[in-house]
Amino acid sequence: MxxxxxxxxxxxxxxxxxxxxxxxxxxxxxxxxxxxxxxxxxxxxxxxxxxxxxxxxxxxxxxxxxxxxxxxxxxxxxxxxxxxxxxxxxxxxxxxxxxxxxxxxxxxxxxxxSAKQFFNDPMLSVYLYSEVSKQRYQQLKRHFETKVDIDMTHYKDVTRTFTDVFKVPNQSITENTNAIQDEATFDGLDLSQVHFDFETLYDLLHTHFISTKIIDKDAKSLITQIATLYGLTPESMKRIILKSITSAQELSFEELRKHARTYYLMEHEQQLPKLNVKSSDMQHTGSANEQEQVNQEDDWLQQLEETSPIDMLASWSESEPTTQQKFMIEELIERENLSFGVINILLQFVMLKEDMKLPKTYIFEIASNWKKKGIKTAAQAYEYAMKVSQPKKQSDKHKPYYKQRQLASREMTPKWLEERDNKSETPASNTSEDDEALKNDREQFLNQLKNRWKEDK
Structure with missing residues (x-):
């Protein structure tokens, strides 16, 4: 998945x-x-x-x-x-x-x-063949074959070593066990989680008096790849191996790949396997957890309604809001009379659109517009913000951008919400005490806000 x-x-x-x-x-x-x-x-x-x-x-x-x-x-x-x-x-x-x-x-x-590694890999080469036409596959292969090194099979390496050319002290040379190694080479597709029943395969070969010594480390790796690629059982693999043994009682890798491919084509109407992402599993998981996600979203919106915008802003940006930002939020609450939830959504919406900045004029313009449209809750603000984030022109074949939930989505869950999730695991008595404390803090904040504006008058 x-x-x-x-x-x-x-x-x-x-x-x-x-x-x-x-x-x-x-x-x-x-x-x-x-x-x-x-x-x-x-x-x-x-x-x-x-x-x-x-x-x-x-x-x-x-x-x-x-x-x-x-x-x-x-x-x-x-x-x-x-x-x-x-x-x-x-x-x-x-x-x-x-x-x-x-x-x-x-x-x-x-x-x-390298090109040689790619086209010699039974899985990569077949998957590429399945994605492009036969003509295109051959064209790609010829393109890279022109860059392949000369076949050195019949040449003998006569290069002189360091000690053949240079004098060295008559002392034993200590190997450096901490030598830097290149760990970024391509090791092929990771099939470490794939299990193939080699014990059954060995038993089947034994009945045909075939020694299991022909299946060395490289052969086991190739058999695992082929079995995974074509979905072969030990019984099917046994038949393919019997056809791939040379007169010298050795296993030909080329014949093994050819016979496996022929076997699969015969069983699947001449269609090679394709590289498919587990999208169906992801959709199944998404539908199984759909109700849980809805509940989490409801809790998140409720938390927005109960959290001071100043506290939200401090946690969102992981820094203390400036004095100007605090005064702006207080003025926004008093002037537009919007709920904490609407203001929290508004601030997050603006920060995402304005590269984490909070332009006052823009914020008040949006707040005034939202108030005229009768937006009174975080849920209404969230729905409207996602609606206006939708591109004006879109194809029916493509999912609307706002549906990706980039705006205030779970993937952008602020720190204060995660802390709330952690606190939800505490006993019920502590939760009720936290709720009561939150209610008191909110009332104190509103009273302080009213007193500030009375003093200014």
Whole structure:
């Protein structure tokens, strides 16, 4: 199942860094653009190119996911969807370190495979073939074959070693066990979670007097790939292996791949398997948790109604609001007589549209407009804000932008709301005390606000 941003605790203000332990050259870019794009799409490969720019930045530069959202014009769920594809295909690794207030993400770019590695990989080559026409596949293969090195099979390596050429002291050389290793090479698709019943396969081969020694480490890896690609059972694999054994009683990898492909085509009306994302599982999970999400949204809107805009703003920006901002909020409450929930939605709406800024004139203009439209609750404000965020022109084939819930969505849950979620796990007695304290704080705030305006008069 595809992972959502909530599975990682991913929020816009979470920091990230990008590392790359290889030199990204033109050959790598050609592999990405010509071979991987047809399989995972331009958004995913584009994200790979986009992240590459952050590799060379100074270590003291602070990067947040808000930068990605702002520059690519996507929300965190769209970001995670593209990252899922990059991770699943083996081009990116993600590491995370959580602390009390933030999550720090490390994205490691993996070196794309060479053309030879790609076309020799039974899964990658077949999936590419399924996405493009036969003519296009052959065209791509010929393009990269012109760059393949000369076949060195019949050549003998006679290169002299260091000790053949240079004098060395008569001392034992100590190996450096801490040598830096390149951990960013492409290791193929990660099938570590795939189980194939080799014990049953061994028993089936034994009945045909075939030694299991022909299935070495490389053979097991290829069999696992082929079985995963074509959905083969040990019985089916046994038949394919018997056809792929040479006269020297050795297993031919080329014949194994050819016979497996022929077997699958015969069983599936000459149609090769395609690379399919688990979208159905994600939809099923979404429908199963739909009621829970609705309840969480109701709780969130209720929390907005009960939280002072000043407190919300302090938690949202993780800094104390300025004196001018506090006076602006107090004036907004007194002048427009809007509820805390409406003002909280209004402020979040403006900050998202104005790059986290709070222009007073713009805020009061929106507040006046919302008051004229009779918006009195956080739910009404939230619904209207999402409505006006919808693009004027859109195709019926595409999901409206506001439906992505970028505005004040769960993926952008402010810190004070998360603290509220944590507090909800406390005993009921503590919860009632917190509710009473919140009510008292709100009454005190309103009284102080009224007294301030009486003094000004």
């Amino acid at each position: 595809g992972l959502q941003s909530s599975d990682y605790g991913l929020r816009p203000h979470d920091n990230f860094n990008v590392v790359r332990n290889f030199y990204l050259n033109n050959n790598h870019l050609e592999i990405l653009n010509r071979l991987f794009t047809p399989m995972i799409g331009a958004n995913a490969t584009g994200l790979y190119h986009y992240l590459n720019q952050f590799v060379e930045l100074e270590s003291d530069v602070v990067l947040t996911h808000y930068i990605i959202m702002s520059e690519l014009k996507i929300n965190l769920l769209e970001f995670r969807k593209s990252m899922d594809l990059l991770e699943g295909i083996g081009l990116v690794k993600t590491f995370v370190n959580h602390d009390a207030q933030h999550s720090f993400f490390m994205y490691q770019l993996i070196q794309p495979p």
